[in-house]
Amino acid sequence: xxxxxxxxxxxxxxxxxxxxxxxxxxxxxxxxxxxxxxxxxxxxxxxxxxxxxxxxxxxxxxxxxxxxxxxxxxxxxxxxxxxxxxxxxxxxxxxxxxxxxxxxxxxxxxxxxxxxxxxxxxxxxxxxxxxxxxxxxxxxxxxxxxxxxxxxxxxxxxxxxxxxxxxxxxxxxxxxxxxxxxxxxxxxxxxxxxxxxxxxxxxxxxxxxxxxxxxxxxxxxxxxxxxxxxxxxxxxxxxxxxxxxxxxxxxxxxxxxxxxxxxxxxxxxxxxxxxxxxxxxxxxxxxxxxxxxxxxxxxxxxxxxxxxxxxxxxxxxxxxxxxxxxxxxxxxxxx
Amino acid sequence: xxxxxxxxxxxxxxxxxxxxxxxxxxxxxxxxxxxxxxxxxxxxxxxxxxxxxxxxxxxxxxxxxxxxxxxxxxxxxxxxxxxxxxxxxxxxxxxxxxxxxxxxxxxxxxxxxxxxxxxxxxxxxxxxxxxxxxxxxxxxxxxxxxxxxxxxxxxxxxxxxxxxxxxxxxxxxxxxxxxxxxxxxxxxxxxxxxxxxxxxxxxxxxxxxxxxxxxxxxxxxxxxxxxxxxxxxxxxxxxxxxxxxxxxxxxxxxxxxxxxxxxxxxxxxxxxxxxxxxxxxxxxxxxxxxxxxxxxxxxxxxxxxxxxxxxxxxxxxxxxxxxxxxxxxxxxxxx
DNA sequence: GTGAAAGCGCTAACAT
DNA sequence: ATGTTAGCGCTTTCAC
Numbered sequence: 001x002x003x004x005x006x007x008x009x010x011x012x013x014x015x016x017x018x019x020x021x022x023x024x025x026x027x028x029x030x031x032x033x034x035x036x037x038x039x040x041x042x043x044x045x046x047x048x049x050x051x052x053x054x055x056x057x058x059x060x061x062x063x064x065x066x067x068x069x070x071x072x073x074x075x076x077x078x079x080x081x082x083x084x085x086x087x088x089x090x091x092x093x094x095x096x097x098x099x100x101x102x103x104x105x106x107x108x109x110x111x112x113x114x115x116x117x118x119x120x121x122x123x124x125x126x127x128x129x130x131x132x133x134x135x136x137x138x139x140x141x142x143x144x145x146x147x148x149x150x151x152x153x154x155x156x157x158x159x160x161x162x163x164x165x166x167x168x169x170x171x172x173x174x175x176x177x178x179x180x181x182x183x184x185x186x187x188x189x190x191x192x193x194x195x196x197x198x199x200x201x202x203x204x205x206x207x208x209x210x211x212x213x214x215x216x217x218x219x220x221x222x223x224x225x226x227x228x229x230x231x232x233x234x235x236x237x238x239x240x241x242x243x244x245x246x247x248x249x250x251x252x253x254x255x256x257x258x259x260x261x262x263x264x265x266x267x268x269x270x271x272x273x274x275x276x277x278x279x280x281x282x283x284x285x286x287x288x289x290x291x292x293x294x295x296x297x298x299x300x301x302x303x304x305x306x307x308x309x310x311x312x313x314x315x316x317x318x319x320x321x322x323x324x325x326x327x328x329x330x331x332x333x334x335x
Numbered sequence: 336x337x338x339x340x341x342x343x344x345x346x347x348x349x350x351x352x353x354x355x356x357x358x359x360x361x362x363x364x365x366x367x368x369x370x371x372x373x374x375x376x377x378x379x380x381x382x383x384x385x386x387x388x389x390x391x392x393x394x395x396x397x398x399x400x401x402x403x404x405x406x407x408x409x410x411x412x413x414x415x416x417x418x419x420x421x422x423x424x425x426x427x428x429x430x431x432x433x434x435x436x437x438x439x440x441x442x443x444x445x446x447x448x449x450x451x452x453x454x455x456x457x458x459x460x461x462x463x464x465x466x467x468x469x470x471x472x473x474x475x476x477x478x479x480x481x482x483x484x485x486x487x488x489x490x491x492x493x494x495x496x497x498x499x500x501x502x503x504x505x506x507x508x509x510x511x512x513x514x515x516x517x518x519x520x521x522x523x524x525x526x527x528x529x530x531x532x533x534x535x536x537x538x539x540x541x542x543x544x545x546x547x548x549x550x551x552x553x554x555x556x557x558x559x560x561x562x563x564x565x566x567x568x569x570x571x572x573x574x575x576x577x578x579x580x581x582x583x584x585x586x587x588x589x590x591x592x593x594x595x596x597x598x599x600x601x602x603x604x605x606x607x608x609x610x611x612x613x614x615x616x617x618x619x620x621x622x623x624x625x626x627x628x629x630x631x632x633x634x635x636x637x638x639x640x641x642x643x644x645x646x647x648x649x650x651x652x653x654x655x656x657x658x659x660x661x662x663x664x665x666x667x668x669x670x
Numbered sequence: 671g672t673g674a675a676a677g678c679g680c681t682a683a684c685a686t
Numbered sequence: 687a688t689g690t691t692a693g694c695g696c697t698t699t700c701a702c
Contacts, residue, residue: 001470002679003679004679013689013690014679014680014681015681015689015690016687016688016689018680018681019681019687019688024681025687025688027687027688028687028688031687031688043466043467043470045443045446045447045471047447047449047678048447048448048680049387049448049679050388050679050681050694051679051680051681052384052680053384053385053388053678053679053680053693053694053695053696054680054681055682055694056681056694057681058384067413068403068409068412068413069409069410069413071406071409074403074406074409078402078403078404081430091428092427092428093428095416108380109425111380112380112381112382113383114382114383114384131378132378132380135336135378136380220611220612220614220615221612221614221615222615224615225615250615254615254616276555277555277556277612279555279556279557280555280556280557280558280559280560280585280589281589282589282593337695337696338696339696348672348673348674349674349695349696350672350673350697350698351671351672351673354671354672357697359697361671361672362671362672363671363672366671366672381695382694382695382696384694384695384696385678385697386695386696386697387678388677388678388679388694388695388696388697389678389695389696389697389698390678390696390697391678391697392697672701673700674700674701674702675700675701676697676698676700677696677697677698678695678696678697678698679694680693681692681694682691682693683690683691683692684689684690684691685688685690685691686687686689686690
């Protein structure tokens with residue numbers, strides 16, 4: 001089923017059929033109707049492959065994220081979709097599993113479709129990935145993180161700053177013996193940067209982390225419970241725990257509530273992400289909203305404007321301010 | 336940057352360059368190395384658009400789901416990715432927002448890229464969508480649900496049966512005054528079918544739902560709390576609440592625990608989905624595992640085998656058995 | 671083992 | 687307002 005078939009069925013040249021189907025150029029109402037009728041009757045679905053080859057226009061935007069298991073990325077995606085829905089552009093998703101080699105493969109695969117733009121998570125990429133992206137001439141928006149050098153445009157928050165601000169707030173509340181629970185971070189650069197900003201801010205205050213606990217694999221409430229129990233057993237004097245994300249933080253919170261650990265007086269807690277999930281828990285965990293949806297929206301807007309030619313500059317830089325929410329677990333009542 | 340550039344740079348014909356880059360046919364080791372070196376040096380990325388047009392082979396699989404906000408779909412995706420990672424196929428994701436018209440648009444867009452297969456959620460589609468899919472000649476796998484007529488292959492669970500089995504288990508535990516809390520279901524067919532199966536099984540037992548509460552929009556713990564409070568205020572005699580998903584069920588559970596409602600003695604609870612989240616809560620909500628990841632895997636396997644030609648039959652049908660987990664909220668201790 | 675020619679299904683550019 | 691021609695960058699097919 002090709003344009004030609006529609007052309008023959010409607011007695012109109014292929015070119016005019018093409019014009020009708022794309023709403024391009026002047027076509028008489030009569031011809032238009034004839035063509036549309038024929039196309040519908042035949043169940044014609046255009047071949048974008050041929051169209052893209054002929055026009056060198058591809059209305060696809062490559063979106064490359066580590067995984068969808070981490071609820072952060074579905075939310076970013078939803079921001080991206082929201083904006084692209086009002087444009088001819090369509091997101092195409094690829095996953096890296098947090099592995100640079102896989103990112104490279106996925107990127108290569110994606111670029112071979114000549115998308116109109118690339119949105120990818122993080123600033124850390126293999127040399128080959130960076131080279132490919134630069135050579136592609138396509139608008140590239142790196143998202144989530146602003147601590148580092150961008151290839152082209154970048155939209156995100158500073159995770160170092162997020163860590164620092166959390167640390168300062170904790171110290172300001174008078175907490176003194178601070179522990180940390182988080183993922184092993186060889187490849188989770190954003191978690192690593194938060195940790196670094198956190199320890200750095202503590203150091204400025206002449207403090208350091210008293211105890212820490214790292215884990216591998218996904219984050220779940222259960223793991224938060226276990227590790228919280230473990231770290232408190234080993235270091236019963238801790239009066240604060242900073243978690244690298246809300247999920248394990250929420251697990252820790254539940255454990256504390258059940259085991260009579262007075263939160264936030266005896267022990268303060270904070271997570272990271274501003275996950276919606278936290279809203280219905282017995283107490284609100286302190287967290288920091290990373291503005292994921294807004295990041296998705298902003299990145300999509302940049303790509304859309306660059307792709308449409310409305311925006312010709314490159315290298316846009318948008319750093320959102322992380323928003324600390326004290327919830328019920330960080331504000332220590334004065335004794 | 337085209338094949339021709341690589342051809343010129345390496346002094347080898349375009350055809351041979353193409354063979355090297357695709358590992359097709361016999362090429363001498365010398366030529367091979369020359370070509371690879373040139374390609375790498377130039378940073379050549381093949382143009383799949385041209386390749387696909389010439390070969391009429393597209394290693395893309397269209398995956399169409401309502402949204403990623405519902406954690407069910409990221410999990411299905413992860414099953415799909417897992418299987419496709421071992422094949423040349425790549426998933427391309429599209430969202431319908433639970434709207435048939437949007438599904439139609441997305442489908443049209445996707446089919447215009449001539450993918451090697453289509454995986455889409457649910458059995459309910461517009462007539463136009465069904466027509467497109469049938470006319471495409473592409474392997475189609477409908478997932479999640481098996482209650483209805485499939486276009487081609489189908490992998491999922493029977494949501495009617497899921498509802499029925501939950502109802503039977505509830506009755507068997509001696510609960511008598513049963514309420515329901517769930518989404519308004521004009522378009523969530525699977526939730527609707529569970530509800531229908533549920534009421535149907537109760538009816539067989541001479542019972543009906545005593546009170547119900549429907550909500551719109553996303554599911555969150557908070558909503559589960561509110562609606563649980565509301566329904567119990569209105570119908571304090573309820574001794575069981577069936578929720579249309581785990582998220583609101585978990586919210587209800589938390590509310591009950593905090594408000595001294597004895598679970599599961601005074602009030603039993605059950606959700607649906609088998610969400611991992613439930614694992615770390617203070618008590619385990621009864622739920623039914625829908626095997627999302629396995630559904631994704633099985634669907635991807637069918638597409639991969641059909642695309643590779645290893646499987647020529649159409650219309651595969653795989654109904655998984657939903658697995659009821661009693662947790663701590665459905666098994667009533669004998670008094 | 672390598673190359674030349676033709677063509678995939680469309681659209682840009684230029685007629686008319 | 688409509689048609690004609692050429693060609694997008696590859697792969698298929700056939701020749702050597």
